[in-house]
Amino acid sequence: MSSGTFKLPTDEFRFTSEHISIGEGRKLYIDPSIWCIHGEYEAFDKYIVTRSNVTAHLVQVHPFTLGWIADLHSGLNLPDNVREQIDRLSLCNPTVTVFGGDIVRGSGEYSGSDMEDSWFQSVWEYAKDRLSNQLWLKGNHDIDPNRDCYYNWFERLWVLKVGRFKFVAFDGYNEQTLCPGSCYPCLSLPDILWLARRLREDDLEKVILVHQPLDQWCVYCPWVFREANITCAYAGHSHDIIYAQGPYKEIAGIPDYINGSCSEEVQLRVATLTLFAGDGKERSVLVEGGIGMREGGDEIEITTPVTVNWKKEKVTSVVPIRLARRISGHYVNLIACLPSEDRGSVRIKSTLRGAKITGDVEMYVIGKDIYSEESLYDSWVCSCGAMWNSYRAMPGRAVELELLRS
Known part of the structure; x- marks a missing residue:
């Protein structure tokens, strides 16, 4: 079972x-x-x-990264814009990736389409070996009358806990309450009660994931946001990139990162990439193009992409890029933090007792049964007794790892 x-x-x-x-x-x-x-x-x-x-x-250690793309609007054949966004995000290799709804191009108004399982399958087949730990949300284009294909591919409500954060995925377009012919959010009472419970049942930092922006549906259930510890929200639906707070008082202090720019007609397509830190803070960047990676011997050279801000202006941002490597039987995750449009390198050299990791970038080193004399950033003990540690190293400082036997 x-x-x-x-x-x-x-x-x-x-x-x-x-x-x-x-x-x-x-x-x-x-x-x-x-x-x-x-x-x-x-x-x-x-x-x-x-x-x-x-x-x-799933390892409960900080930091970790989240990748977000939404409004793919794919069909039987995967559009080039979808391939481009998936490929772009895959080079950043987020710890967890969320597809934020409108995965396929149904009517969007529950008015009928020729949607088939194969539409969702084409997205899954392309993304499954490119993006790690993938999760999906349901959008209004993902369902139509007598076309319930989405439910063959993922859940519509789910929760994921990582460290001190809890990601709560919600359905803003429920078939039981929607009005055919409209793409406007429609919530069900059972779903609202479920959301309220998930937001209040513990003291974790909540991150709301929903296809529709908060300001389009919070008016139906303003009370669920009271006394809830919400760090931020992610949305799509608008084929644009928008940073929103408010306008209603119940959501006035909640940053809503709206990015539905994967859609074909959008000129500026970016992926949202967020680093979640051990102090409960998050740092989001909008990644455009230009990322590259080259390996030679024990050295990995990274070229960081162009980034923009929420006003669509080109800016310099710190981009977190995750590298996963197997060293003497141990998996080690490196999260390298580099300025956009820059180059940096990481060197992994085997030693008698483990590995020596150096680089000209800020980085975090995460792994199971690893030990270093460097300052410990975070740690977690699994129910099996295995210890997962996270170490932070500044540019130019080596992390000498001892790889302990499991």
Whole structure:
């Protein structure tokens, strides 16, 4: 019996929770470098194949990164603009990636279309081996009368806990309450009560993920935002990039990062990339083009992309890029933080007891059963007893890692 997973029409599995359990002989799309996995399995870059009953826990260590793209509007054939956005974000290799709704090009007004499973499958097939730990939201273009294909590919309500943050994915276009012919948000009472519960049941920093911007639907349930610890929200729907706060008092202090720029007609297409830190803060950048990576020997050279601000002006921002490497049987995640339109390098050199990691960039080093005399940034102990540590290194400072036996 599986839990925390979702079976696809392709017989593959996705995760829907930070803690999962699954049986033998399953192909499960989780990134083995950042999950603590218990049982027998074969590891690949973006997935595992189980050889026994397996449980796994998404590592609860800071920092981590979140990638966001929305409003893909794909059909049977994947548009070039969608490929471009997926490829761009894949080079940044976020810890978790969210597709923020309107994955396919249904009517958008619940008025009928020829939507098929194959539309969603074309997106999944292209993205599954490019973007790690992928999660989806439902948008108004993802459903139509007698076309419930979205539900073959993911859930509409879900929660994911990572460290001190809790991501709450909500449905702003419920079939039970919507008005055919309109794309305006429609909420159901059971969903509103579910959201209120998720926002208030603990003291974690909440991040709301929903296709429609907050100001378009908060008027139906303003009370759910009271006494809730909400860090920010992400949305799409508007084929634009917009930073919003308010205008209603209940959401006045909640940054709403609206990015639906993946759509074909948009001139400036960017992906949202956010670093979530151990102090409860987040730092978001809008990534355009120009990212590159070149490896030679034990050195990795990184070229950072162009970034813009929410006014669509080209700016210099710090871009977090995750590198996952296997060193002497240990997975190690490096999050390199570089200024946009710049170059930096990271060198990983094996030593007698582990590895020496140096670079001319600020970086975080995260791994299971690793130890360094550098100052510890964060740590987490899995239920299996494994220790995951995170170390921060400033440019030019080496991190000497001792790789402990599991």
